[in-house]
Amino acid sequence: MGGVTAASIPPILLVLGDEELLATRAVTEAVAKVRSVDPDVDVREYQAGSLTVGEIAEMLSPSLFGGRRVLVLRAGQDARKDLATALLAYAKNPDPDVQLVVLHLGGAKGKAFADGLKAAGATVVPAMKLKGHRERVAFVRDEIRRSGGKCPEDAAEALIAAVGGDLRDLAAACSQLIADTDGRIGADTVARYYRGRVEVTGFTVADATMIGDVPGALEALRWALHVGVDPVPIADALADGVRTVARVAAAGRGDPYQLASTLGMPAWKIKNAQQRARGWTPEGLVEAMRAAAECNAAVKGGADDRAYALEKAVFSVAAARRGGAR
Numbered sequence: 001m002g003g004v005t006a007a008s009i010p011p012i013l014l015v016l017g018d019e020e021l022l023a024t025r026a027v028t029e030a031v032a033k034v035r036s037v038d039p040d041v042d043v044r045e046y047q048a049g050s051l052t053v054g055e056i057a058e059m060l061s062p063s064l065f066g067g068r069r070v071l072v073l074r075a076g077q078d079a080r081k082d083l084a085t086a087l088l089a090y091a092k093n094p095d096p097d098v099q100l101v102v103l104h105l106g107g108a109k110g111k112a113f114a115d116g117l118k119a120a121g122a123t124v125v126p127a128m129k130l131k132g133h134r135e136r137v138a139f140v141r142d143e144i145r146r147s148g149g150k151c152p153e154d155a156a157e158a159l160i161a162a163v164g165g166d167l168r169d170l171a172a173a174c175s176q177l178i179a180d181t182d183g184r185i186g187a188d189t190v191a192r193y194y195r196g197r198v199e200v201t202g203f204t205v206a207d208a209t210m211i212g213d214v215p216g217a218l219e220a221l222r223w224a225l226h227v228g229v230d231p232v233p234i235a236d237a238l239a240d241g242v243r244t245v246a247r248v249a250a251a252g253r254g255d256p257y258q259l260a261s262t263l264g265m266p267a268w269k270i271k272n273a274q275q276r277a278r279g280w281t282p283e284g285l286v287e288a289m290r291a292a293a294e295c296n297a298a299v300k301g302g303a304d305d306r307a308y309a310l311e312k313a314v315f316s317v318a319a320a321r322r323g324g325a326r
Contacts, residue, residue: 004036006068010123011094013101014076014114017127021167023103026125030101031070038068046071048102049078053086060090060098069098076102077110084113091120103127130167133268136160139167143174149183158190161203201229202237209314210241210276212321217314221307231306235299238313239292241276246285248273284320291316 015026034041044059051073059071073079079087087100094100104114106128118124130136137156144151151159163173177185177193205224208217224234248270251259256267256274263270280288295313299306 004033006037006096009034009037009099011096011099012091012117012120012122013099013125014117014122015101015103015125015127016106016114017129018105018107019127019129019167021171022127026127027072027101027103030099031072034068034070034099041068041070043070044072046073047078048073048076048083049080051079051083053082056083056086056090060095060100062095062097067097070101071098072101072103074103076104076113077107079110079113084110084116088113088116088120091117091122133160133165133266136165136167136170140170140174143171144178144183144185147175147178147183149178149181149185151185152187154187155185155190158187159185162190162194202234203241205234205310205314206237206241207272207276209238209317210245210321212279212318214314214318217318218311221310221314225307225310231299231310234310235292235296235313238310238317239289239296242285242288242292242317244269244273245277245280246289249277249280249282249285280321284323287320287323288317291320 013026013030015023017023031041031043034043046055046059059069073087087102090100102114102117102122104110106114130139137153137160140156140159141151141153144156159170159173159177163169177189180193181189201224204220205217208214208220221234225231244265247263248259251263253274256270259270260267291313294316295309298309303309
């Protein structure tokens with residue numbers, strides 16, 4: 001909190017967006033900032049929908065006892081018209097000893113109130129849900145950086161593949177990695193940390209198979225079966241892996257973001273498939289599709305040894321890649 005002064009605390013903070021983790025964090029950080037200036041700050045939280053103009057006027061009026069106050073107004077989009085009008089009037093000439101923090105989901109409801117606060121000079125903290133894969137990569141890298149670590153893009157990609165896209169899970173994974181390492185997080189760190197964990201899925205198996213890494217694919221497959229992953233989604237993932245590479249390879253070398261709408265799949269998936277398509281020929285992919293289809297039929301048709309059917313598919317797909325190698 002070095003360098004925080006009373007003058008650097010914005011009188012009105014508008015936290016805009018519906019990502020709970022980011023919104024909660026914005027409030028926590030705002031309160032911590034004020035506390036670093038005044039440890040005895042009076043913090044109060046209210047739901048905008050149930051507040052009256054009289055109550056807000058009382059809270060915002062100068063205190064007889066002095067001291068700083070933080071008023072956190074949750075669900076600002078639910079503020080009734082009279083309350084919004086009173087707050088916008090206050091925002092034009094706010095009390096320097098009070099910080100008003102308004103959380104607003106950022107949708108159409110109560111938009112005029114949020115726009116009015118912006119126009120009055122409120123400091124906006126974005127807390128929108130992260131929509132795309134790129135935004136999550138940036139979030140992971142920023143998380144590690146905030147804790148004093150370093151995380152290149154491929155390591156962030158690996159972490160998202162291992163943990164999934166939920167921000168809370170990603171934030172927890174980042175702090176865990178920082179705590180357990182020297183802060184320099186590479187893709188190999190993530191792989192070491194998550195190898196042999198329950199998060200091994202059919203996609204881990206499929207990815208290794210498609211690049212011809214038979215030992216990696218078999219290790220992932222055996223571990224997945226050992227920890228109780230059902231064989232059916234593994235067979236599905238393998239078939240999906242082959243199908244995706246075939247579709248992307250047929251589309252030619254294009255920009256993943258431009259191909260996304262044509263192929264009807266996310267850009268990150270296209271980018272991954274373009275990397276995996278190297279070394280494959282159309283003939284090899286036809287052979288791989290046949291092997292994946294046989295595996296699917298065996299696994300879903302109740303073959304006596306479904307694990308064997310999956311292992312055989314890994315070998316057959318990898319052999320199709322080698323056999324058709326240019």
